[in-house]
Amino acid sequence: MSKSQFTAIQTNSTARGFCLTSAFWMVIATLAGLTAATELIAPDISGNVSWLVFGRVRPIHVNLVLFGFVTPGLLAAAFYFLPRLLRTELYSEKLGIAAVALWNVAIAAGIIALAAGHSQGREYAELIWPVDVLLVITFALLFWNLIMTVRRRQEPILYVSVWYACAAVILTGVTYCLGNVVWKPDSGALVGIPDAILLWFYGHNIFGLLLTPLSIAVAYYVIPTAIRRPLYSHTLSLIGFWSLLVVYSHIGTHHLLQVPVPTWLKVVAIVDSIAMVIPVMVFLINIWYTAKGSLGEVHADIGAKFVFTGTIMYFVVSIQGSIMALPQVQRVTHFNNWVVGHAHVGVLGFAGMIALGGLYFILPRITGKPLYSRFLADLQYWFVFLGTIGFTTVLTIVGLIQGNAWLNGEMIYRVLPELQIYYIMRAAVGLTVFVSALIGLYNIVRTLYFNPGEAA
Amino acid sequence: MSLRMTPGAVVIGSLAILAAVVFVVVFWPYASTDYTPSEIYRARSSVEDGGRAIYIANGCVYCHSQSIRAFDWDLGSERIAQAGDYVADRPILLGSERTGVDLSQEGGEHPDDWHLAHFINPRYTRPNSIMPRFAFLGDDKIHLLTRYVQSLGLKQADHRMARQVYWKQEAIKAYEAGPVANVKWLAEHVPPGWRNLANPYPTTAAGLARGHKIYQEFCIGCHGPIGDGMGPAQPYIYPPPLNFTILQGREISGGILYYQIMNGITGTAMPYFKRELESQKIWEVGNYVAVYFINQSDAGAEPKGIPSAWEP
Numbered sequence: 001m002s003k004s005q006f007t008a009i010q011t012n013s014t015a016r017g018f019c020l021t022s023a024f025w026m027v028i029a030t031l032a033g034l035t036a037a038t039e040l041i042a043p044d045i046s047g048n049v050s051w052l053v054f055g056r057v058r059p060i061h062v063n064l065v066l067f068g069f070v071t072p073g074l075l076a077a078a079f080y081f082l083p084r085l086l087r088t089e090l091y092s093e094k095l096g097i098a099a100v101a102l103w104n105v106a107i108a109a110g111i112i113a114l115a116a117g118h119s120q121g122r123e124y125a126e127l128i129w130p131v132d133v134l135l136v137i138t139f140a141l142l143f144w145n146l147i148m149t150v151r152r153r154q155e156p157i158l159y160v161s162v163w164y165a166c167a168a169v170i171l172t173g174v175t176y177c178l179g180n181v182v183w184k185p186d187s188g189a190l191v192g193i194p195d196a197i198l199l200w201f202y203g204h205n206i207f208g209l210l211l212t213p214l215s216i217a218v219a220y221y222v223i224p225t226a227i228r229r230p231l232y233s234h235t236l237s238l239i240g241f242w243s244l245l246v247v248y249s250h251i252g253t254h255h256l257l258q259v260p261v262p263t264w265l266k267v268v269a270i271v272d273s274i275a276m277v278i279p280v281m282v283f284l285i286n287i288w289y290t291a292k293g294s295l296g297e298v299h300a301d302i303g304a305k306f307v308f309t310g311t312i313m314y315f316v317v318s319i320q321g322s323i324m325a326l327p328q329v330q331r332v333t334h335f336n337n338w339v340v341g342h343a344h345v346g347v348l349g350f351a352g353m354i355a356l357g358g359l360y361f362i363l364p365r366i367t368g369k370p371l372y373s374r375f376l377a378d379l380q381y382w383f384v385f386l387g388t389i390g391f392t393t394v395l396t397i398v399g400l401i402q403g404n405a406w407l408n409g410e411m412i413y414r415v416l417p418e419l420q421i422y423y424i425m426r427a428a429v430g431l432t433v434f435v436s437a438l439i440g441l442y443n444i445v446r447t448l449y450f451n452p453g454e455a456a
Numbered sequence: 457m458s459l460r461m462t463p464g465a466v467v468i469g470s471l472a473i474l475a476a477v478v479f480v481v482v483f484w485p486y487a488s489t490d491y492t493p494s495e496i497y498r499a500r501s502s503v504e505d506g507g508r509a510i511y512i513a514n515g516c517v518y519c520h521s522q523s524i525r526a527f528d529w530d531l532g533s534e535r536i537a538q539a540g541d542y543v544a545d546r547p548i549l550l551g552s553e554r555t556g557v558d559l560s561q562e563g564g565e566h567p568d569d570w571h572l573a574h575f576i577n578p579r580y581t582r583p584n585s586i587m588p589r590f591a592f593l594g595d596d597k598i599h600l601l602t603r604y605v606q607s608l609g610l611k612q613a614d615h616r617m618a619r620q621v622y623w624k625q626e627a628i629k630a631y632e633a634g635p636v637a638n639v640k641w642l643a644e645h646v647p648p649g650w651r652n653l654a655n656p657y658p659t660t661a662a663g664l665a666r667g668h669k670i671y672q673e674f675c676i677g678c679h680g681p682i683g684d685g686m687g688p689a690q691p692y693i694y695p696p697p698l699n700f701t702i703l704q705g706r707e708i709s710g711g712i713l714y715y716q717i718m719n720g721i722t723g724t725a726m727p728y729f730k731r732e733l734e735s736q737k738i739w740e741v742g743n744y745v746a747v748y749f750i751n752q753s754d755a756g757a758e759p760k761g762i763p764s765a766w767e768p
Contacts, residue, residue, distance in 0.1 A: 039588065040555070041586075043585070043586045043587060043589070044579075044589060046588045046589065047589070048589065048591055048592040049592065050514075053514055053588045053590075053592075054515070054519070054588050055514045055515020055516055055517075055518050055588070056515050058518045059518070119512060119515065120512075121517060121547050121549065122547045123517075147463065147467070150463045151463065158461050158462070158463065160461075162466075163461055163466045166466050166467060166470075167466055167467070167470040170467055170471065171470055171471070171474055175474070187547065189547030189548075190546065190547075191544065191545065192491065192543050192544070193489060193548065194485060194486040194489050195545070195548040196548045196550055197481070197482060197486070198482055198486070199547070199548075242473075245473045245474070246473055249473065250477040250480065250481045252481070255552070258523065258526075259523055259537070259550060260537060260538055265481060269481075331527060335551075335552070335553055335554040336554065337553070340553065406528070406530065406554075407527065410529075411530050411531075411557075411732045412530055412554065412556060412557045413585070413674075413732055416584045417584055417673065
């Protein structure tokens with residue numbers, strides 16, 4: 001990669017704004033998750049409070065994790081590294097701050113609406129139409145800012161992180177419109193089976209075209225920068241980028257293998273879910289070979305440590321995902337907590353860890369001082385890491401119990417009591433992750449505003 | 457590598473790939489969809505649609521699928537889902553997780569009063585349930601939601617609902633005729649072979665303990681901890697749950713108990729348990745009721761054929 005020596009004063013207001021956005025919503029998101037997990041143990045705890053009902057808290061948790069915590073965290077890093085990789089200033093910090101503000105308004109409005117019972121009722125596409133419009137406008141503003149920065153660049157070569165960041169923002173702007181059926185404001189949905197096909201095309205691409213490309217962009221920036229070595233291979237970068245876009249984007253129907261959708265569509269989804277090994281391993285080989293022999297330096301930088309762990313989680317979640325697309329495997333794993341465990345490896349372990357890594361990598365560089373507390377950042381690392389392992393282990397066990405019991409003809413009500421002990425362990429893990437979010441928010445706010453550390 | 461990644465290549469190239477993908481895996485299936493309704497399809501009423509909106513608003517879809525698969529055993533598994541079942545569903549509510557039961561064919565499984573008690577607190581009718589309480593919805597919305605749930609399965613649900621309504625009238629008539637007539641009516645609907653059958657398992661401490669566990673997990677919400685029919689669901693249910701303590705000397709055989717637990721009593725809130733409970737569990741919970749609440753058990757009585765190898 002090009003080592004930018006660009007030294008003009010950058011305010012990084014947009015990156016700071018996204019840092020705070022991510023750290024704040026991580027607290028609320030994990031609190032919502034902890035609440036929902038507790039309700040599965042003690043369902044009467046929601047009492048008669050409408051907005052505490054599990055069915056409203058769960059989408060709040062999921063949407064906040066996706067759009068409150070992880071995406072802004074990754075965007076914070078993107079808005080930091082893009083100007084540096086392009087040897088220019090961000091096109092407009094004002095526009096960036098406006099986008100951050102709009103983003104937060106949209107998220108807050110969406111969550112309040114969900115709590116009040118206004119939902120489109122489609123997984124990952126729950127947010128109601130006005131919020132959809134706000135978010136799409138925000139994506140447009142973000143893209144405009146990024147692409148104008150690219151146009152004003154003084155560095156002729158576009159580094160791989162720039163490709164991924166630009167593609168993620170523009171493609172998600174488009175798939176968000178499609179997935180939320182924005183031309184149908186009253187329902188945000190199609191009718192019948194095509195609605196399911198569209199929904200899972202979209203839902204799958206929240207990971208495939210938003211979280212994954214942004215996470216890869218951050219990893220491609222953070223790891224080589226932290227260890228001060230060039231990227232292993234430009235060719236692999238190219239293959240990884242284009243194959244990710246082609247393969248990841250069209251396999252969402254693997255969520256519908258047990259549903260009456262056209263068989264050819266299922267076949268395509270299954271075959272190319274296996275083909276996902278290509279973009280995944282191409283990226284991982286590229287980033288791991290870059291880091292080869294420099295793991296000490298990765299370990300020394302808390303941001304790089306988060307990011308590198310995230311790449312390992314990417315390996316786990318992706319290989320697991322390919323296997324889960326096999327129909328015989330899905331007979332056991334579909335419709336139960338196995339999939340929830342899978343989602344936690346992906347969104348917390350992979351994208352979430354890389355988002356946090358991005359934040360901790362850029363914060364000292366933005367402020368010119370060390371983190372307020374490296375110890376607290378390390379503590380958060382271990383809480384999130386053990387949280388991911390805990391969620392995966394516990395939820396996979398629950399999923400296997402459920403899936404195998406159902407296949408053997410044991411009914412839901414017979415199996416439920418067997419699960420309670422695992423639900424308790426899952427809530428305990430959730431408490432760990434919630435505490436880690438509080439630690440992170442404190443550390444990040446102290447680093448940005450009340451940091452006594454010496455300027456580096 | 458000579459391929460230059462210009463901004464145009466990244467943006468236009470990405471969008472072109474996305475356009476091709478959307479055309480093939482979204483638009484093509486959409487354009488070639490066959491919207492022919494299946495044989496069970498009928499339109500939903502506006503009241504049922506109102507209930508569906510409440511179902512969506514409260515996120516019922518996160519725990520309840522509406523998607524029966526070829527290898528399912530649980531509720532609704534008599535009929536594998538077809539594309540034509542969903543032709544009016546906007547959005548489609550297949551669900552992605554089954555924390556609770558699949559509801560594809562829930563309509564008519566229970567009478568309305570069972571649903572009322574269940575929505576007020578799911579543990580009133582299903583002690584093992586981890587569903588939230590929906591009392592906050594209020595009577596009107598619970599009514600709408602019930603109408604939607606009772607429509608699930610469409611024409612098949614209508615068929616079952618008609619049966620529920622008919623037998624509810626019969627059950628109320630019998631209940632209002634007094635306990636003696638009611639017990640007689642209930643027993644008369646059990647096929648003769650079952651009526652004359654004693655519980656083939658002998659009464660043992662271990663068997664009673666297992667019966668106790670089943671009773672607490674499935675029966676206690678309606679019939680109550682002492683079997684007097686005064687469980688927490690009782691105020692919502694009519695005819696009310698049976699009081700077992702009045703059954704002594706009324707010729708309630710183990711076979712009658714087994715049959716009623718297995719098949720339920722359609723029209724009343726008593727569900728069938730033949731999906732959830734295997735044979736031995738039904739015999740043992742029946743004997744628990746007989747020993748502790750009726751205070752009269754025919755368990756292990758002669759003649760009972762050749763004793764089982766495991767019997768003490």
